[in-house]
Each structure stands twice: as structure tokens, then as C-alpha cells.
Amino acid sequence: MRVPKHVGIIPDGNRRWAQNQGMTKDKGYDKGLDPGLDAYRKCRDMGVDEVTFYGFTTDNTKRPADQTQAFTKACVEAANMLVQEGAALLVIGNTKSPMFPKELLPYTQRSQSKPGQIKANLLVNYGWHWDLNTLADAQKVNKNNIQQHIQSFDISRLDLIIRWGGRRRLSGFLPVQSIYADFYVIDDYWPAFNENHICDAFNWYDKQDVTLGG
Amino acid sequence: MRVPKHVGIIPDGNRRWAQNQGMTKDKGYDKGLDPGLDAYRKCRDMGVDEVTFYGFTTDNTKRPADQTQAFTKACVEAANMLVQEGAALLVIGNTKSPMFPKELLPYTQRSQSKPGQIKANLLVNYGWHWDLNTLADAQKVNKNNIQQHIQSFDISRLDLIIRWGGRRRLSGFLPVQSIYADFYVIDDYWPAFNENHICDAFNWYDKQDVTLGG
Numbered sequence: 001m002r003v004p005k006h007v008g009i010i011p012d013g014n015r016r017w018a019q020n021q022g023m024t025k026d027k028g029y030d031k032g033l034d035p036g037l038d039a040y041r042k043c044r045d046m047g048v049d050e051v052t053f054y055g056f057t058t059d060n061t062k063r064p065a066d067q068t069q070a071f072t073k074a075c076v077e078a079a080n081m082l083v084q085e086g087a088a089l090l091v092i093g094n095t096k097s098p099m100f101p102k103e104l105l106p107y108t109q110r111s112q113s114k115p116g117q118i119k120a121n122l123l124v125n126y127g128w129h130w131d132l133n134t135l136a137d138a139q140k141v142n143k144n145n146i147q148q149h150i151q152s153f154d155i156s157r158l159d160l161i162i163r164w165g166g167r168r169r170l171s172g173f174l175p176v177q178s179i180y181a182d183f184y185v186i187d188d189y190w191p192a193f194n195e196n197h198i199c200d201a202f203n204w205y206d207k208q209d210v211t212l213g214g
Numbered sequence: 215m216r217v218p219k220h221v222g223i224i225p226d227g228n229r230r231w232a233q234n235q236g237m238t239k240d241k242g243y244d245k246g247l248d249p250g251l252d253a254y255r256k257c258r259d260m261g262v263d264e265v266t267f268y269g270f271t272t273d274n275t276k277r278p279a280d281q282t283q284a285f286t287k288a289c290v291e292a293a294n295m296l297v298q299e300g301a302a303l304l305v306i307g308n309t310k311s312p313m314f315p316k317e318l319l320p321y322t323q324r325s326q327s328k329p330g331q332i333k334a335n336l337l338v339n340y341g342w343h344w345d346l347n348t349l350a351d352a353q354k355v356n357k358n359n360i361q362q363h364i365q366s367f368d369i370s371r372l373d374l375i376i377r378w379g380g381r382r383r384l385s386g387f388l389p390v391q392s393i394y395a396d397f398y399v400i401d402d403y404w405p406a407f408n409e410n411h412i413c414d415a416f417n418w419y420d421k422q423d424v425t426l427g428g
Contacts, residue, residue: 129355133355133356135349135350138349138350141346141350143344167396167422168396168422170384170392170395175389176389179384182381182382
């Protein structure tokens, strides 16, 4: 099987899941933590080198406070769980804004991985515009060096992006690294994650013809 | 019905279609011309304001000469057909490269539309990196002005992107304008276009929840 080297995870549908369960929207994020660790482990065990999770965006921070507090807390816990597991964790996002949780500042430098573990990236208070705005400070960008000049330079090109929750859009997820990525959508909400979702996505990816525009 | 204001068209599968018909790959592009005009007319009649077609990319120009000649010729003819129809045509791409067809230079300024017609954009010798490289000349970019500083500043945000030929990837199609776009994939190859494809995509789009990250 041709396994994707770098997998992007868009864990959408937490709020819709919570509402379906009769809970308030903010209660959905906590239920996304175990799925995150399961997804990381499944990718690692399948032979993936790097997994990037979409935490929250600068756009998301305009939501009601109970929600922003809930997803911020969930991101801090997710980071701790991934480091505990031994992943080489890098948190990427706009640290200059008050919406960036201070607890995650140490992880804006990639942590050391334990043996047998892989890279994990977590986008926290991330914005596609924030990611691209350093291009304005670059001397000259071209196809071969453009990625070195964006904020997320340490995140590699994505091979496969999996989005839960049925929506077929990128919503600002790493626009440069997503250029050639294959995009797989799962209708189930993220808290209803199961390993078969990853298997389905990988089986589908295995049948895709990778051309990189050639 | 909630009609998308701006529709992106990725007309993929010309070569696979030609091979399935027992023809050489280069023969597929010419068969994509009538579908292009039909798609423009259908979007216009449905109430769309702007349609953007993915012509060819700087990556595509590395293909064998019979193919590059065939898709370049098809783009020139497509531009002429759209202007003949009365669309307000804008051709966007790297005009400084010899791969940009000189016949299209007049359309790098948007043409005047005839009454009842809409905007059409055609990406010719386009590259995502070329599109973003002017950011390096900008003074300061932020979420609100980043689009003004890219090469394709005159192309608005996409609401819906429809790709023919079954592949679920953007392949470098307007990364900034695609940020929030909904992405609909049709398995049929582009030369097998029919109007129902557009109707199916619009019906699906009508059911999507547009959040723009909120």
C-alpha cells in the first residue's frame, strides 16, 4: 500500500455532535481528545511520518466565550496527550495574540520524540493570512523557496487531508501545504471517530494517481 | 435556491477521455471547448456573477510538446469563444514566460461585457507560487488586504469549485480565493460534460452551511 507521508486532520463536527446528544455546543470539544490520540496512533502504526491537526483558527475565536474556552482547553490537553505519547510535537499559530494559550508556548519549538514516534503538528490560533504574511518580509519568493518564507515553514507538504463532519472545504487549512493534497471527507462527526475512518481514507488514497501537476 | 456568486471550474480528464476513445492524449483538449461555453452559459443563466476556468499551469508546461501545444491552442480558442459570447474576460497567468500565448495578451486587461453577460476568468500559464510571489513586494499584508497583493487580485473569493475527472484535490487552483470554497467533484471526464453536472453541484451547494470559519 502507498501510505501518505503527511496526513492532515480536520476534526470538524464537535458542536453538531454535542447538539445531537442534547448537550450545549461547547461540550463537544472534550469528546474530540481521545479520537485525536487514536488518530495519531493509527497513522503512526500505518507508517505515516507526520500528522497535522487543525486545532482552532483566528476566525474561530470570534465564537461565544464558552466555546472558545472549551476548544482552547481541548487544544492544551491534546498537546499534553501527544507529548505524553512521545510525539515530536510542534504547535503553530499566532502567539502574539491573547487568544494563544500560554501553556502551549514551550511547544512552539518542536519537542523531542520518543523512539518509534512521529511528528505531530497542532495548529492553534492559526490563520491562513497570518501564515502567509511573512512573505511580505521575504526578499524574493519562487516555487522552490516559497514554503521557507511562510510562518508554517516547518510543516511539510500534505499528501492526504481527512475532514470529519461532512463539509467539503479546506477552511483555511495550510493553503500552501495543501496545494497538491488529496482530500477525503468523512460524514461522521469527529467525536464519533473510529479507526476505520483512517483505513477508508488510506485505501482511497492508495488508488489515487499522484501527478503533482505534471 | 442559494446560488454561488463565483464558481471555479477545474476541467480535468481530457487526456483520460481521449485515451478511452482510442485517441492520443493531446486530442482531448479540443473536445473541452464546447463544454466550456456550455458551462459558462449554464452558470450565467443560473444567476452566477463570475466563473473561473483552470486553463493550464506552469507545472503543466513540462508535458510533451504535442500536449502543451494542444492545450495552449484550446485556451486561445476558449478565450475567443468567451469574448465572442460577450463575457467580461480576464486572462491571468505569467505573461513573462514564453509559454504564455501572445494572442491572449490583450485579455490580461478585462474585456467589456455585452448586456446580460458575466465575468469569466481564464487561468493561463498560472502558478500558485507565481500568484503569491508579489506578496514579497507588499509593505504589510493582513487578512483584509492580502488578496489585493497577489497577482490574481482581480479574481474574487470562490464560493464553489467544481472539478471534473474524479480527483479530489485543488492542484494549485487559486489558493487564496479557495480558502472557504466548497468543493464538488464529478467523476465524468470534462469532455463528457453535461448541464446536469452543474445542476447537481448547485443543488449540493444549496444544502451546505456557509460559515466562513465563524
